[in-house]
Amino acid sequence: MTAFTSMPMDPTIAPSLEGLISRLASALALIAGVWSFLHYWFDPQKRSKIHRYLEAFFLALGRQWQTIALLLLAFSIATIVPIYENASLKRQMMDQICRETDSEPLKLACKEAASKLPKYDLSQLLEGGYVDVFQLGLWLLTLFFVGVFANILIVNAKTTDTRGRVVLVSIIMSFALWGIGVLQDFLGR
Amino acid sequence: MSNIIFYLVIGLIVSLDAMALTIGKKSTYTDSLSALINWAGLNAAWHGGLLIFYTFFFHVLLEYSRELLHAIDFSWIRVNIPFFAEQIIWLIAKLKIHLLSIFAAVTIILVWITYSSKIVDRPLTPKAASLPRWMQPLFKRQPAGLVNNTFILNLQAAIVAVDMLALAALIKATDQTASHVDRIIMTGIVVASVFTLTLGTSLVARRKFVEKSMPPDGVGEAPSEHSRKFAKLWLMVTLRLVEPLLIFYFLLQLLAHMVVGIHIDSPALLLAAVLMVVAIIQMHGLARVVDAVRSDG
Numbered sequence: 001m002t003a004f005t006s007m008p009m010d011p012t013i014a015p016s017l018e019g020l021i022s023r024l025a026s027a028l029a030l031i032a033g034v035w036s037f038l039h040y041w042f043d044p045q046k047r048s049k050i051h052r053y054l055e056a057f058f059l060a061l062g063r064q065w066q067t068i069a070l071l072l073l074a075f076s077i078a079t080i081v082p083i084y085e086n087a088s089l090k091r092q093m094m095d096q097i098c099r100e101t102d103s104e105p106l107k108l109a110c111k112e113a114a115s116k117l118p119k120y121d122l123s124q125l126l127e128g129g130y131v132d133v134f135q136l137g138l139w140l141l142t143l144f145f146v147g148v149f150a151n152i153l154i155v156n157a158k159t160t161d162t163r164g165r166v167v168l169v170s171i172i173m174s175f176a177l178w179g180i181g182v183l184q185d186f187l188g189r
Numbered sequence: 190m191s192n193i194i195f196y197l198v199i200g201l202i203v204s205l206d207a208m209a210l211t212i213g214k215k216s217t218y219t220d221s222l223s224a225l226i227n228w229a230g231l232n233a234a235w236h237g238g239l240l241i242f243y244t245f246f247f248h249v250l251l252e253y254s255r256e257l258l259h260a261i262d263f264s265w266i267r268v269n270i271p272f273f274a275e276q277i278i279w280l281i282a283k284l285k286i287h288l289l290s291i292f293a294a295v296t297i298i299l300v301w302i303t304y305s306s307k308i309v310d311r312p313l314t315p316k317a318a319s320l321p322r323w324m325q326p327l328f329k330r331q332p333a334g335l336v337n338n339t340f341i342l343n344l345q346a347a348i349v350a351v352d353m354l355a356l357a358a359l360i361k362a363t364d365q366t367a368s369h370v371d372r373i374i375m376t377g378i379v380v381a382s383v384f385t386l387t388l389g390t391s392l393v394a395r396r397k398f399v400e401k402s403m404p405p406d407g408v409g410e411a412p413s414e415h416s417r418k419f420a421k422l423w424l425m426v427t428l429r430l431v432e433p434l435l436i437f438y439f440l441l442q443l444l445a446h447m448v449v450g451i452h453i454d455s456p457a458l459l460l461a462a463v464l465m466v467v468a469i470i471q472m473h474g475l476a477r478v479v480d481a482v483r484s485d486g
Contacts (some may be wrong), residue, residue, distance in 0.1 A: 070468035071301075074437075075444060077461035082445040085453050 091117050192367075196375045200382025202435045203240075203356060206349050207232040207383055208390040209428035210312050212421060213482070217391045218398065229388035231342055235350040237380035243357030244372050251292055251361060258285045289362070293447050296358040300440050303355040304433040309473050309481045315344040320351060355436070363443050425482045430466055437462035 094117060098110040211217050217225070263278050270277060284291070310319050317328040328344050360367075360375075367375075398421055441458045445451075470478060 064472060067468045067472040070464050070471060074441065074461040074464040074468070077457055077464070078441040078444040079448050081455050081457040081461075082449040082451060082453050085455065086449045086451055089451070 087117065192371060193374075193378070196378040197382065199356070199360075199375065200379045201386070202432055203236055203352065203379060204383045204386035205428045205432040205435075206307070206352070207236070207346075207387045209425045209482075210345065210349050211387050211390045212394045212398070212428070213313055213425055217394055225388060225391045228342060228346075228391070229384045231346040232349065232387045233380045233384035235343075235346040236353060236383045237376050239347075239350050239353035240357060240379055241372070241376045243354050244360065244376070247357055247361040248372075251288070255285075255288055258288065289365070290447060292358075293362040293443055296355075296362045297440060297444065299358050300355040300436060303352050304436065305469050305472060307352060308429055308433060308469055309477050310348060311481050312345045312348045315341065315348050317344065319348045320344075321354065352432075352436070359436070359439055359443065363439065363446070422479070422482060426479060429478065429482060430470075433469060434462050434466050437465040441465075 091114060094110070094114040098107055098114055101107045101110050211228070214228075216228075220228075258281060261281055263281075266278055266281075267274050306319075312319070317325045320328065324347065328340075328347070438459055441461050442452065442454070445453055445458065
């Protein structure tokens, strides 16, 4: 329930898509966690169709973890490089403005302001429509790690003596999604 | 002018797979010149036809979705929907703002799916199942009388051109300012490039890879069959990998543009594109890629 209590619940705040998704995902993760726990605890042999589909999905994710890791690395480069390039472009523009300034005190003030410009600028990432891409990346990352954990622990949990692991994965799954919800909430501010 | 150069680059990139297929085809080394021209024409027609079709399809899809979202009357929702009206309005407003981001995200998925299946496809033993579902009925049954050639050649050319879907989506997501005339010019350049490069490749391949008999005077040494086969295999693997590499570069440029809103060219993006190609190979295994190429030879 922490996922719900950690979110701002002020009714005057307009509902955000991120908040809605986080709450929905956290609720689903908790339900899935409890469901997995009860299902495996009481009757590990009779798994539902949805459960088998989920297992197959996570198994596929787990098998392709190297591919997904490479893709995430490529996408991270494509995300980080323009942030640096953009900041560098801003610094160059600022230097140009400083050079073109005639007044000496203004030039000094300009240079000081230029020296304070950050080496990377996340502000653009968090405004406009671009933040969605970042969040999508976070979601994929979470799904990836949940998938790998699930593959290692749930799918390989063939016997009843591995119930403890299943419970552990359920908890990890819930907390991972909850963590992303909190992170999204933080980024959304 | 810069647009024309960009379209020429696109034309070169999309010709790479047709070139690889041409090197692998046995008929390249045995058929008459008119058959080679026919083969180059088929490739150009399928590439150009599918590119223009998908380009206008995505244009209509995106523009009409935008119009539709703008046409929604928020006051009607407030009055007629008793539950979550504000949330629905907020969601629609978000969709309006992020429509292009959503389209770009779908494009990234489309490009990945297309190239991850294409890299291990075997167009020289063509199956209609390799085509998108909507095209499969066209090649469901081999018409009586069209023995082998026309049907098979069309199927092969269509399979090689399946990536036009990904390319059209990528171009639409990358360049919002291009007019219909620009699109038609681009298609014309793609058609000309595919035709010229496919025909040129077949002529060069005939000269380079066909086994020659020993020189009549016995002086010198004809290249061994093994070295020729290896050179052909290497060339085909490379051509299969170079096309996704270049397309992935544009894809990552699109992603970078989505992140900060500026267009950048950077060697780091090329490195990221290499990583994506490695990811595809990792997914299938290099042996499978080589096998697919070998079966073409």
